[in-house]
Amino acid sequence: MWDAIRQNHRRSLLLIAGLGVLLVGLGALIGIALVPPLDTHYLNPDAAGPGIDPLVSGGWGAAIALALWLVMWALAVGAGDRVLLSVAGAKQIEKHDAPQLWNTVEEMTIASGMGRMPKVYVIDDDAPNAFAVGYRPDRAAVAVTSGLLRRMDRDELQGVVAHEIGHIRNLDVKFMTIAGVMVGTVALIADMFLRSLWFGGGRRSGGRRGGGGGGHALLLAVAIVAAILAPLAAQLLYFACSRRREYLADASAARYTRYPEGLASALEKIGQSVGQARGQARRQTNRAVAPMFIVNPLQTRAAFNLAATHPPLDRRVAILRGMAGQAGFAAYEEAFRKVAGQRARCLDQQVLEGDSGVAARPPSVTPAERREEAVARARAVGDLLTGLAGFALIACPCGTHLKVPPHFKRSELNCPRCGQTHAVAAATKPSADTRPPLRFKRQGEGWESFPCSCGHAVEVSPAFQAPTTRCGKCGRQIQID
């Protein structure tokens, strides 16, 4: 199964080489087209002056294109993860926030043999989805939406997480970052060129073109056509590669979990909600992040076209369901052929060798347990989200969960259902404020105000009885004597 990575390497190098040729070629062509070559150097036709050799201008064009790509690549590697996660509105969590999610990520880290567990993020979004980022496997992160946590049982969640871990383990994120940046650079260069013709270029070369040779005009036309077509070609290459990687990540997920049905049923659930919430998703989901999710939220359900980042969902589900009690790569390939036709190929021969007879395991949750769990899960997700929003949580023995807003001023709180008193300080996260409390002495019985260290005036009402309170602005504890 380690050869899966090698297969990816070879294919990705091909893709990157193809994109590189496209990038450099476009740069060179634009360089030649923008700078008038020797024979059209009409301004001083008599001088044997320094005209510009097309080799030089083309070389400069290519060099500028490459430099632009390098800069964008460095940006993507350096800050790409953080940007993507923050654009998606993902918040990092710890184990106590969502133990089951955390555990499944750790389980899949073990199953895939990765050295280090990825960081875990949660996105507050009711549409179920997930994605992975991380240029290097040891600095990767997995992000899932709250809608996914709400809807998936343990097996399904495990399948989704395994798919994302598969992306990380197969180095998909790395290559798709490099390739994605290349596609972006090609588009950027083409765009800049076309715009420069429209605005600046028209004015500058307008007078020249009359004296310019027909050869140059032809070159310009070729460059324009190339600038229009190159981004499309780059994207098609990228999409084809992206779809293959989705299949491979699905196959990896089946192999890691030994339970293809988990991912299949998760994909089905995600597909249903994508269908329902399409209008909403289209408005909310950022186009830049969309292709990274386990199911592209902007893509129509059954469509199979060249401009799709993901294979159609129905087909992915059908392949996983067709694995007939097996969980290995060989079984996935066989199921793929059953669905896509006998002559279709998905995984490389290298991956398939010696990978037969990997049996799938039985489900770990029964339907009855699933129903029972659904209620508890919905509640746990609600608690997780309020926790991420800065609320503290107090679990009252009567079963009520009290949600304490950030900077809640009183130190004690009564349960609205059973009336039991709870200490607020015990529930707030220890990381919130570790400074020692400020001490103030009450002067009389009326309204009083004390200056907090942050400058905020803390008001105390005549009815205030408790020994401590909190600053409404910075949250620092204040002791009233």
Next chain:
Amino acid sequence: MGPLAIVLLVLVGLLVLLVLWAIGIYNGLVRLRNEVKNAWAQIDVQLKRRHDLIPNLVETVKGYAGHEKSTLEAVVQARSQAVAANGVEQQARAEHALSGALGRLMLLVEQYPDLKANQSFLALQEELTSTENRISFARQYFNDTTMQFNTRQETFPHNIIAGMFGFQRGAFFELEDEAQRAVPKVQF
């Protein structure tokens, strides 16, 4: 330079290539062997994790079903045997016994709805489920890696290098029969 020198030079060149190629194969085998060791260490970590969880679990169950002494004691005893176990085979047997005892304990829990609603018990239940999963995933990875290591040693040309440097086949972490191979499902 005579023809003899050229032939010699070519031979030396070929020899250097051969040595480089052998080094590559040797390094690949060593890398796999280390991966097998790592995978085994991971199983150990997860087994220890399970041993650490059990006292907590027993304490929690005791609070609600303290009179079910024999079942609770069986779990405690199976745990101490598993902790003391040495060697792959003995460890596998002890862990299997522990899984059985845990399974019986969890069947018992079904009769105590209060216990099943207890928050710390629910948290422990998730930890135990996850630990069982981790053990089986760690074992799965160990066996996959061992399988790859063994296959690599048996195939040409790796078998020559493996034979020269005395690489040993790795043993699989197997339970006694097919029925036991799947980690016993903990029923709550």
